[in-house]
Amino acid sequence: MSTEVESYKIQKMVELLAPKLTRQVVGSLVGCVHCGMCHETCHYVMTHPDDPKMTPSYKADQLRKLFKRHYDWTGRVFPGWVGAKPPTRDVDLDELKDIAFGTCTNCRRCTFNCPMGVDTATLNRIMRGLLTQVGVMPEGVRVVSKDTWELGNQMGVLKEDYVETLEWLSEELVMELDDERATIPIDKVGANIVYTINPREVKYDPRTISEAALIFYAAAEDWTMPSWGWDQTNFGLFSGDDAMGAASYRHLQEKNAELGSQRLVISECGHGYRSTRCEGPNWSKTDQDFVMESSVMTMLRYIKEGRIVVDKTKNSDPVTFHDSCNNARSCGFYEEPRELLKLVCTDFQEMYPNRTENYCCTGGGGAMSMSEYTPRRLVSAKVKADQIAETGAKVVVTSCHNCVDGLGDLIRHYKLDCQVKQLVHLVANALVLEECAISKIPKEKPVPEPVPEPVQEPVVIPVEIPADRVKIADALSGRRILIVEDEEDTRIFLATLLQDAGAVTLEAVDGDEAIATARAEKPDLITLDLSMPGKDGVEAFIEIRNDPDIRDIPVCIVTGHPEFRKVIYDRPVRPPEGYMDKPVIEEDLVANLRRILETSRAEGS
Amino acid sequence: MVVKKIGDKVIRLVMGDITDLEVAAFVYDITADAKLGSGYGSAITTRGGKVVQEELDAIGSCPTGEAITTTAGKLKAGRIIHVNGPKFHEPGTEDKLRQTTVAALQLAEKNGITQLAFPPVGTGLYQVPLAVCARVMIDTVAEHLANNSSVEEVIFVALDTREFEPLAAVLQGGA
Ligand code: SF4
Ligand code: SF4
Numbered sequence A: 001m002s003t004e005v006e007s008y009k010i011q012k013m014v015e016l017l018a019p020k021l022t023r024q025v026v027g028s029l030v031g032c033v034h035c036g037m038c039h040e041t042c043h044y045v046m047t048h049p050d051d052p053k054m055t056p057s058y059k060a061d062q063l064r065k066l067f068k069r070h071y072d073w074t075g076r077v078f079p080g081w082v083g084a085k086p087p088t089r090d091v092d093l094d095e096l097k098d099i100a101f102g103t104c105t106n107c108r109r110c111t112f113n114c115p116m117g118v119d120t121a122t123l124n125r126i127m128r129g130l131l132t133q134v135g136v137m138p139e140g141v142r143v144v145s146k147d148t149w150e151l152g153n154q155m156g157v158l159k160e161d162y163v164e165t166l167e168w169l170s171e172e173l174v175m176e177l178d179d180e181r182a183t184i185p186i187d188k189v190g191a192n193i194v195y196t197i198n199p200r201e202v203k204y205d206p207r208t209i210s211e212a213a214l215i216f217y218a219a220a221e222d223w224t225m226p227s228w229g230w231d232q233t234n235f236g237l238f239s240g241d242d243a244m245g246a247a248s249y250r251h252l253q254e255k256n257a258e259l260g261s262q263r264l265v266i267s268e269c270g271h272g273y274r275s276t277r278c279e280g281p282n283w284s285k286t287d288q289d290f291v292m293e294s295s296v297m298t299m300l301r302y303i304k305e306g307r308i309v310v311d312k313t314k315n316s317d318p319v320t321f322h323d324s325c326n327n328a329r330s331c332g333f334y335e336e337p338r339e340l341l342k343l344v345c346t347d348f349q350e351m352y353p354n355r356t357e358n359y360c361c362t363g364g365g366g367a368m369s370m371s372e373y374t375p376r377r378l379v380s381a382k383v384k385a386d387q388i389a390e391t392g393a394k395v396v397v398t399s400c401h402n403c404v405d406g407l408g409d410l411i412r413h414y415k416l417d418c419q420v421k422q423l424v425h426l427v428a429n430a431l432v433l434e435e436c437a438i439s440k441i442p443k444e445k446p447v448p449e450p451v452p453e454p455v456q457e458p459v460v461i462p463v464e465i466p467a468d469r470v471k472i473a474d475a476l477s478g479r480r481i482l483i484v485e486d487e488e489d490t491r492i493f494l495a496t497l498l499q500d501a502g503a504v505t506l507e508a509v510d511g512d513e514a515i516a517t518a519r520a521e522k523p524d525l526i527t528l529d530l531s532m533p534g535k536d537g538v539e540a541f542i543e544i545r546n547d548p549d550i551r552d553i554p555v556c557i558v559t560g561h562p563e564f565r566k567v568i569y570d571r572p573v574r575p576p577e578g579y580m581d582k583p584v585i586e587e588d589l590v591a592n593l594r595r596i597l598e599t600s601r602a603e604g605s
Numbered sequence B: 001m002v003v004k005k006i007g008d009k010v011i012r013l014v015m016g017d018i019t020d021l022e023v024a025a026f027v028y029d030i031t032a033d034a035k036l037g038s039g040y041g042s043a044i045t046t047r048g049g050k051v052v053q054e055e056l057d058a059i060g061s062c063p064t065g066e067a068i069t070t071t072a073g074k075l076k077a078g079r080i081i082h083v084n085g086p087k088f089h090e091p092g093t094e095d096k097l098r099q100t101t102v103a104a105l106q107l108a109e110k111n112g113i114t115q116l117a118f119p120p121v122g123t124g125l126y127q128v129p130l131a132v133c134a135r136v137m138i139d140t141v142a143e144h145l146a147n148n149s150s151v152e153e154v155i156f157v158a159l160d161t162r163e164f165e166p167l168a169a170v171l172q173g174g175a
Helices: A008-020 A023-031 A043-047 A056-070 A073-077 A090-102 A120-133 A139-151 A159-177 A199-203 A207-218 A235-239 A242-258 A270-284 A295-304 A325-331 A335-344 A371-380 A382-391 A401-413 A423-430 A488-500 A511-521 A537-546 A562-569 A586-599 B040-048 B051-059 B093-110 B130-145 B161-172
Strands: A193-196 A263-266 A291-294 A319-322 A395-398 A419-421 A480-484 A504-508 A525-528 A555-559 A578-581 B002-006 B009-015 B025-029 B067-071 B079-083 B115-118 B153-158
Touching: A008 A056, A008 A090, A008 A120, A023 A056, A023 A120, A043 A371, A043 A382, A056 A073, A056 A090, A056 A120, A090 A120, A090 A371, A120 A235, A139 A235, A139 A242, A139 A562, A139 B040, A159 A199, A159 A207, A159 A586, A193 A207, A193 A242, A199 A207, A199 A401, A207 A295, A207 A423, A207 A586, A235 A242, A235 A270, A242 A270, A242 B161, A263 A270, A263 A295, A270 A291, A270 A325, A270 A401, A291 A295, A295 A335, A295 A423, A319 A335, A319 A382, A335 A423, A371 A382, A371 A401, A371 A562, A382 A401, A395 A401, A401 A419, A401 A562, A419 A423, A480 A488, A480 A511, A488 A504, A488 A586, A504 A511, A511 A525, A511 A537, A525 A537, A525 A586, A537 A555, A537 A562, A555 A562, A555 A586, A578 A586, B002 B130, B002 B161, B009 B130, B009 B161, B025 B040, B040 B051, B051 B067, B067 B093, B079 B093, B093 B115, B093 B130, B130 B153, B130 B161, B153 B161
Parallel strands: A193 A263, A263 A291, A319 A395, A395 A419, A480 A504, A480 A525, A525 A555, A555 A578, B009 B153, B025 B079, B025 B115, B115 B153
Antiparallel strands: B002 B009, B067 B079
16 A cells, blocks of 8 residues: 555545456456547536536546556556556545535446446446545435435335335225225235335325325235335445445345245336346345346236226327436336337327437436535536427426436426426326226125114205315315415415315415414424525524424425425435425325325424 | 343344334444434434434534433433444444443443443444454453443344344354
8 A cells, every 4th residue: 555645544445445346347447548439428528518527537537546556557656657646635535525426427328438338437436435435425425325224215214104104095095996905015925016115205205106006906916015125226326335235135135035025026216226126136145036127017017918908198298208327228228118108198209319328317326315516416407408398398207216306306497398207107197997907806895884873964065076176175174284485376376275175274475484483373284485585495494393392393395496405315404294396286285295294293203 | 033141141132123122221323423313313313302312412422432321212212322433444443343332331330221232333334344343342242241240131233134144143153
């Protein structure tokens, strides 16, 4: 080891690099001829054309310098020849952190455009891994990594909260379909399929779980959700920590074996699919003796086998498809989603370029959890925004939860007139239940309820409710909800919607008024817009959480701005119970608020 | 469960979530600023309430290798002993881990706690290899229990089989 390295952490990084120097890694370290062919393929370069630090080769050179100075003989003997001036001091670490985490989403687009086969994304991931091993990382990465290590999922969902949410969703579905067979089975031994999800679903977007459950029900599938080992995402892919990647994968693998299932289905998530299906067995150095597939394959199979029947005319908006980088470039998984999409919508059009040449959503590589880099991320998202705008589509479909968030942020930032959906939503929406497999299996005859003694019928005054409002009406009956929103039109819209659902609404137009009203009225729930004049919504949220009188009131953030991710990932205080993107979809908002009211709990309860 | 007897004292190894354990006290590996943070820290806050962090704020900090104690709010445990174990390959990892383990046991004794649960301190995010942690912590605990400690039972709590196996190997290996 060189004595000129002053920083203990950098000395450690050099030591920790040794076992990572596989033949492929060394090939990428020595293979770059700095030809520049990859430069124009990177969304950071395209949006920062005058900044040489955005080029893929500059980013990879950071690791290259460590390698050349400490491992490559030419660099060790003649450092000047190879330009190997590596970082030596602690202060250099911050810059390395900003480069590795803040200027690359590890999307691998440059990798596909390098004539020398240099895999810059892999080198960048190794740099991230070295940094996290010595404790240098963005706050969001630290928070999420600790959750992953200690609670087994990357959003810190406690087991009882996870199970309670599933049970709640299950009851809702059974009630809606009036069929006990629509129950979401938990830990069912011997089921054909074990269905694993992204924690974002159970925490903030449970609709995707209900939709998947509806599809399994329609296909009359024998399936289950595990009570542990259910997080198919893997933050180790982003942080570069292979040991964490292995630990997360083992949870799924072991639980799947315990349940005796032969098929693990991974809900739509690009990095989850790559980590579980492709990287997990390598990281954990274990054999794989069961089938792993994306839920896209499962849904496609159900249609092909006639187990579910769909009517594509139910999805008639113009649709385009965004390839997740991990699915397309790292797993070669891009034809099946298109095949499925064409079966469930009437107007599909490609965006260009696509498949392995598609541009990153800019939310990949863990970028959503690193709020300090949000401004740069949104600048780099211009490439994707232009690509989407050109299609004229009203719906961007993607098979990835990260992409849903990344695309959602850029759609709002660049004010595009479209929304993001996943295939599960389109398939569930297109189902013709009465022709699906479940309809061919007779319901077991319910045991007749004992006939109760006739009682005095209460007088019921019939109220006319339009058909599309039947599900919404009374969903929030009697609940007191504080709506915090500065735009009058939106405030009136939200108030009318929530009142229609039976809620009693209170209103506030800025952060100060929100806090004062919450203190005075102690509502059951607060919906909070984050972009308001005066006290910023993030500040107001933190103040609410720090006030012992009101900190237990559940909060649903309803925002058009990406800065709210700071409170979800950096977690200066307990995160919000829910968040919704604007413009809100009426039914989703009401369903989400209901879930929050019925499943959230006060601290320490 | 794996059990090892040290005279009339006992070391047990179980699998589960340490913050959900019914035990006289458990150990939490905290940072120097005495902030609970995420992971087990957020489980403590969510299940136990804000009181734990409030008590920690009043104490203010926890230097490496030392231990401090708080109540456990609404958790099933009676108390929490917070230790600041070695982190991120810092120099002298094994010595610091030994020192941290002893500090937790001594603070338990001082507070009349006879049953104490440990996670594998310093592993996971903080990068101490599980095999090293298992060897150092179990050796240290066994030695401490054999030397007139008032702690009667130490429970190692592994989150999953990955953590369980190396701890079990050391316990069963008669270290
Ligand atoms: S990574 Fe490949 S394409 Fe990019 S500069 Fe190096 S050799 Fe050229
Ligand atoms: S991996 Fe993607 S973001 Fe990173 S340098 Fe290459 S093209 Fe740019």
